[in-house]
Amino acid sequence: METASEWDGVGRAPGMDLMFRLTEALCGLCCLEDQAGRSYFAGMLSAELDRHIDLRGTKLREDVVALLRAAFSVREGERVLIDVVRVFEGAPAAAAFENCWAPAGHPPTRCPARSITTTWTPPARFCAPYRAFSPPARCATCSPATSTSTCRPASHRSSSSRTPRS
Incomplete structure (x- = not known):
């Protein structure tokens, strides 16, 4: 060989x-x-x-x-x-x-x-x-089921300014 x-x-x-x-x-x-x-x-x-x-x-x-x-x-x-x-x-x-x-x-x-x-x-x-075959990115702030394409960043600002309820 x-x-x-x-x-x-x-x-x-x-x-x-x-x-x-x-x-x-x-x-x-x-x-x-x-x-x-x-x-x-x-x-x-x-x-x-x-x-x-x-x-x-x-x-x-x-x-x-x-x-x-x-x-x-x-x-x-x-x-x-x-x-x-x-x-x-x-x-x-x-x-x-x-x-x-x-x-x-x-x-x-x-x-x-x-x-x-x-x-x-x-x-x-x-x-x-x-x-396009990759799974969509998820928004960590919203929920694990929310993709970044449907996430609204403005909602993060309004929710962070609120005081959390106990």
């Missing part, structure tokens, strides 16, 4: 080096920043792969590794993963992600950490739909 040391690496297998580069690239995607975005991405990927993907949802890198392992476990899963990246982030980001794949028998092209977002930064409007 060839090792990465033949490519001036540190002796890791080419598969592990590829996994590292792809993990770094996927961790830079805007759509995978939060747990809700990762779940949505995993849902589309699992539908395309026809395979269930179980994400813990607590750590970005763990979830990205689970997504990559699911894609690697299916024939042509790499192509499906690139297509899902294209849907979520657009063609420039998918092309940057695709450049991280090394052709068989050739030294891998360098895909530095977070290269996708450094070469192409999506406008904020592309990230906004994924943040």
Whole structure:
């Protein structure tokens, strides 16, 4: 088995080096920043792969590794993963992600950490739909059931000026 040391690496297998580069690239995607975005991405990927993907949802890198392992476990899963990246982030980001794949028998092209977002930064409007899946912020002053969108800050000032009843 060839090792990465033949490519001036540190002796890791080419598969592990590829996994590292792809993990770094996927961790830079805007759509995978939060747990809700990762779940949505995993849902589309699992539908395309026809395979269930179980994400813990607590750590970005763990979830990205689970997504990559699911894609690697299916024939042509790499192509499906690139297509899902294209849907979520657009063609420039998918092309940057695709450049991280090394052709068989050739030294891998360098895909530095977070290269996708450094070469192409999506406008904020592309990230906004994924943040919409986050639970609404709650107002600590009103009640735990009141979201900040329905909270009226003026009511806080009027209630704080009153003396509490005993």
